[in-house]
Amino acid sequence: MRPCAPPQRRWAPGTQCITKCEHTRPKPGELAFRKGDVVTILEACESKSWYRAKHHASGQEGLLAAGALREREALSADPKLSLMPWFHGKISGQEAVQQLQPPEDGLFLVRESVRHPGDYVLCVSFGRDVIHYRVLHRDGHLTIDEAACFCNLMDMVEHYSKDKGAICTRLVKPRRKQGTRSAEEELAKAGWLLNLQHLTLGAQIGEGEFGAVLQGEYLGQKVAVKNIKCDVTAQAFLDETAVMTKMQHKNLVRLLGVILHQGLYIVMEHVSKKFSSKSDVWSFGVLLWEVFSYGRAPYPKMSLKEVSEAVEKGYRMEPPEGCPGPVHALMGSCWEAEPARRPPFRKLAEKLARELRSAGASAPTGGQDADGSTSPRDQEP
Numbered sequence: 249m250r251p252c253a254p255p256q257r258r259w260a261p262g263t264q265c266i267t268k269c270e271h272t273r274p275k276p277g278e279l280a281f282r283k284g285d286v287v288t289i290l291e292a293c294e295s296k297s298w299y300r301a302k303h304h305a306s307g308q309e310g311l312l313a314a315g316a317l318r319e320r321e322a323l324s325a326d327p328k329l330s331l332m333p334w335f336h337g338k339i340s341g342q343e344a345v346q347q348l349q350p351p352e353d354g355l356f357l358v359r360e361s362v363r364h365p366g367d368y369v370l371c372v373s374f375g376r377d378v379i380h381y382r383v384l385h386r387d388g389h390l391t392i393d394e395a396a397c398f399c400n401l402m403d404m405v406e407h408y409s410k411d412k413g414a415i416c417t418r419l420v421k422p423r424r425k426q427g428t429r430s431a432e433e434e435l436a437k438a439g440w441l442l443n444l445q446h447l448t449l450g451a452q453i454g455e456g457e458f459g460a461v462l463q464g465e466y467l468g469q470k471v472a473v474k475n476i477k478c479d480v481t482a483q484a485f486l487d488e489t490a491v492m493t494k495m496q497h498k499n500l501v502r503l504l505g506v507i508l509h510q511g512l513y514i515v516m517e518h519v520s521k522k523f524s525s526k527s528d529v530w531s532f533g534v535l536l537w538e539v540f541s542y543g544r545a546p547y548p549k550m551s552l553k554e555v556s557e558a559v560e561k562g563y564r565m566e567p568p569e570g571c572p573g574p575v576h577a578l579m580g581s582c583w584e585a586e587p588a589r590r591p592p593f594r595k596l597a598e599k600l601a602r603e604l605r606s607a608g609a610s611a612p613t614g615g616q617d618a619d620g621s622t623s624p625r626d627q628e629p
Contacts, residue, residue: 270282529596
């Protein structure tokens with residue numbers, strides 16, 4: 249086997265790496281792999297250009313050239329990282345037309361419908377025009393023509409990227425919202441984006457407030473898969489996933505990677521009796537802290553290693569400035585060391601609603617403008 253490129257650095261045992269090329273006909277003692285496979289370094293050989301490593305999927309061990317590897321990077325928790333970089337929020341039809349210039353068949357974006365709060369508009373460049381399709385809510389799903397229904401916007405965009413169906417042309421190129429970065433591209437670059445074709449889903453083994461946990465196999469390895477279909481929730485879990493890419497420890501359930509399909513699939517090694525809604529309750533406590541701190545990163549000024557060690561020793565975050573005492577107490581109940589002592593989501597919702605009422609919280613009201621028609625094909629000037 250010849251190295252794909254000169255090695256960049258030396259890696260210590262335990263380092264996870266991504267293969268940069270394919271080697272399917274190994275010599276005796278060498279490791280077989282395909283491009284994008286994940287391996288763990290076991291030891292460096294006397295020759296500085298070779299390592300002995302273990303293949304994550306096959307479990308096989310063998311030699312491979314250092315030049316065939318790049319280190320698997322941790323994903324940074326970045327507010328600019330988006331699962332839906334093509335979603336522009338509440339902009340008018342005219343603004344959408346301006347964004348989709350110059351004309352290019354299949355160039356698209358999705359925006360909120362301001363005339364019909366709660367609905368969306370898919371805007372597609374075709375010929376010299378921009379066609380606006382109103383996306384309706386029907387029985388908990390999204391649809392343009394009521395023939396094809398989708399769980400969420402990501403599912404819809406994925407579908408029309410493969411088949412134009414009821415719209416003018418297949419979605420080819422997303423127009424990113426300024427300032428956003430594609431989570432899909434960053435996950436692939438860092439080595440955490442897995443291939444849907446290699447995943448086989450089985451029975452449901454758990455269910456949390458944010459989604460179901462399914463048993464499955466990925467390249468023959470037994471896995472547990474958390475499926476999150478809500479757009480907003482999936483985006484929130486992206487931050488949690490970023491943290492998990494940095495926390496690799498023998499006592500922690502290991503993240504294998506992420507699949508973007510009909511929402512977000514978080515693929516983890518399967519460990520019996522490790523998954524329950526109580527894990528989601530802990531995550532909700534962290535989310536609550538982030539909300540009341542106005543988006544600050546949790547566990548400020550602490551490295552991930554320090555966080556892991558401190559939490560094991562009983563450390564819990566202090567309340568954000570201005571956070572009501574009862575809300576911080578609610579966070580603390582989510583972070584009970586014993587999962588059985590954490591409250592169910594029903595109780596959390598009741599207590600949080602009660603606290604918000606006592607604080608005089610009120611629901612926001614929506615606005616309107618003349619940005620589209622009521623028909624599924626929402627053509628605007």
